[in-house]
Each structure stands twice: as C-alpha cells, then as structure tokens.
Amino acid sequence: MAQRLEVFAVEGIGEVRPGDDLAGLIVAAVDAGEHDLADGDVVVVTQKVVSKAENRLVAIDPDDPHAHRPLVLEESVRVLRRRGDLVISETAHGFICANAGIDLSNVEAGWAALLPEDPDRSARRIRDALVHRFGIGVAVIVSDTFGRPWRRGVTDVAIGSAGLRPVVDLRGTTDALGRELMVTEVAVADEIAAAAELVMGKADGIPVAVVRGIPLDWLGEGSVVGDLVRPPQDDLFR
C-alpha cells in the first residue's frame, strides 16, 4: 500500500466549452501551476468538463422545470424508482444513478449535460495526451457525483478510467495474522475519485485534481465499465 498520498487541485482550467481540447487545457494548467505531474499520478477529471468538451450538451427550455424529463428517459435503459422529478435509473453504461447522470448545475440555463458516451474512452484520450506531452506514466479517472442507497449524501465515484486497475484484487494474500483474507477486492478507483472530490468541491469550478502516491502496481490495464460495474447476477446487494 501507499504510505502517504497527496491530493491537490489543478487550478486555472477555467470554463470549458464544446470542442475544447480538454487534455490541452489540463496540460496548460499544469504547466502554469505550482505542481508538475509525476510518474504514477492519477489525474481525476470531473464528468462535467468532459461532457462539455465532448459537446454532450442538449438545449432544453429554461422556463420548464421538467424539461430534462424526456432526456432522462432517453438516457436510461431501465427505470428503478421514480419520485416526482427524480428518477433513479440504469444508463447504457450500466451506472445506476439519479436522472441518468444528466447534469443541470454548472451548466448554463437552457442546457443539460449528458454523461460522456464512453467515459473510459474519454479517460484514455486524456491519458494518451498527458503521457505524450509529459513522457511519464499517469492514470486518468473521469469522476461523477452519485447518490447511493442507505446513506445520506453524495460521494464521487469513477465512471471512466485509463492506465489504472479500478479494482485491486488482494484475494489470496494473507492478513497480518497469516490467514487468508476473505473480502479483498478493493475499488481503488472509487476511493481515489472520493479523495479527489475533497479538494474539488461543487461550487468552486475546479474540475481536475491529482492524487499522488498510489502504489505503482495499481497502474495497468482496466476500465470502469469492464471492471467496476457489477453484473446483476453477481450482485447480492441488488
């Protein structure tokens, strides 16, 4: 395990617009900022700016408080619950979240931001650009803010990743007393996204943070949709 982590915000990215080269904006902000990127860093980027750069914006009637409703249904493959304007549904990616992940906050009035089509691909593109530019091995997580059952409050989770094993499997390693561990698949991508959220906040317009110091053997192949979304048949909690 890591013995020490640093988590810091990447400042100075500013407003992101459709068609913007998000990786380029991140590179420029890193170049202008006080921290360089280092080998093994995880760069966490919020869904909001990924969706904007990828032009996942849809015009909606700014005077209709229910204007996002048909979009939510379009973006859902299955509705789990519904209460008034709030829908809990499953998206085509397999995420279960409120309003199919459609974002109305931090988007200009009259626009809704859909989730990226393929957030793992979004993460891969950003990672490729950062690796190319800085010549170091970094990982990228695209994060989003989800509610969850049983517990109040939202937390950030990973919806896409590149260069990282989202779930680190410690099965077969032994615990401190030499006995085999029982439950040992740790969703490190979600824990890293949560740690990053603590320096990004909701209202400050800081869409990128870096988590530095993870063990290098957590880097590698993997994707959120492939490794972190749980197939229904395996899901005793469902």
Place this chain on the structure above:
Amino acid sequence: MAQRLEVFAVEGIGEVRPGDDLAGLIVAAVDAGEHDLADGDVVVVTQKVVSKAENRLVAIDPDDPHAHRPLVLEESVRVLRRRGDLVISETAHGFICANAGIDLSNVEAGWAALLPEDPDRSARRIRDALVHRFGIGVAVIVSDTFGRPWRRGVTDVAIGSAGLRPVVDLRGTTDALGRELMVTEVAVADEIAAAAELVMGKADGIPVAVVRGIPLDWLGEGSVVGDLVRPPQDDLFR
C-alpha cells in the same frame, strides 16, 4: 474547499488486544512517528482495532466454517438477502452490510469481531483523549469496509465520527455560474474514510491514518448514525 490534502499512515500501533487503551496506543505511535498531529487533522481508525480494544470479540468454533452464522443473525435487525454463507442485513445501528459487519479476517482463529456497540461513542472517546493529550482540535472517524450494490469491490466508509460534520450541506450556495446548486449534500466522512483506506490497505496491519487539510468549517458536531444513515422513508434508492 481544501486545495491540498495529505493522507498518511500512522505506523507502529502493533497488535491491539481487548482492554487496550486504543487512544493511548495512537498517542504513543504519533509521539514515536515522524508526523505530529495538527489542528484540523482527521484521525481515521479502522473498526477492527476499535472492536478489539472494546472486547467485541466472541469465541467461535475454529473448525466450523459456518460458526459465525448465528452471530450474524443476532447482530441483525433485518435480513435483506442471503446466499450460502453470505448475508446482507441491517444492523441495530442502521448499517446495511455483509454479515452484519462481523469480521473474521485479521482476528485470531476461533474468534469473531462484532462491530462496536456505538461507533460514534468510540470515535468520541478517542477524540477526547487526543484533544486532551495534544491540546488541538482534531476529528476522529471509525471506518469499516463495506460492499455496495451495482459496483464491484469494497470501499471504506465511516461508521462513527466525532468532531466532524459527516455530511456537509452546500444547499443554497451557488455554482460557478451563479445558479443554485441542486444536489449538494456531500458525505465527506465517507470520502475521508475512503481516502484513508488508500494508505492503510487490508493486510499490512496499519489501522490508523491521518487526513490533513480539510476545511476547518467541516469540523463540528455530528454523528454517523444521526447524520449519515439515511432514514428508509427518505431513501429513493432503497
């Protein structure tokens, strides 16, 4: 928001035994270690050592792989799902987790560790001792490793806290575009527990970590059971 966090393991705590003064062990490890505690630090302590120090250990037959079964039912107020030896249930605290949070790993063969009776009280006791000893304002989280629906892998969450607002309510603040935010209750206690897990791991016997750098206005009154456990009637995900 914080702009920069540090997360580091507190090493040298060693094996914890029933009746041990856990706060005293943490104080001694901090005194002997390379990091002093600072005002505003959040000290995250795993359930495992809290349960051991509070003697929440129950003898079970080491040769019976199902020996924990009756304990799980005793510690549950409601069983949600059952598959073979694995039970998802609700504890008296209101937590929904596997096997009522009963821990067989990292406990000597022949023993099971129950959850602390009142993890918020456990956190308060540790916090009181740390505040008394160091004369600074720290918060304490008792963390545990839970599975969750829909996503693979476990993450650490808060099961008790003291000196911290577990859910920080940003309702009514405005986003970067000046519009009112919609979903803005952030479960910072869970995000801090997740960040701490990244430096503790499962197998290394490091039961305490410090998260340094949270905004001071997240410190304050609150408890996990009071603030973070969601009443069923409010829970659209349930």
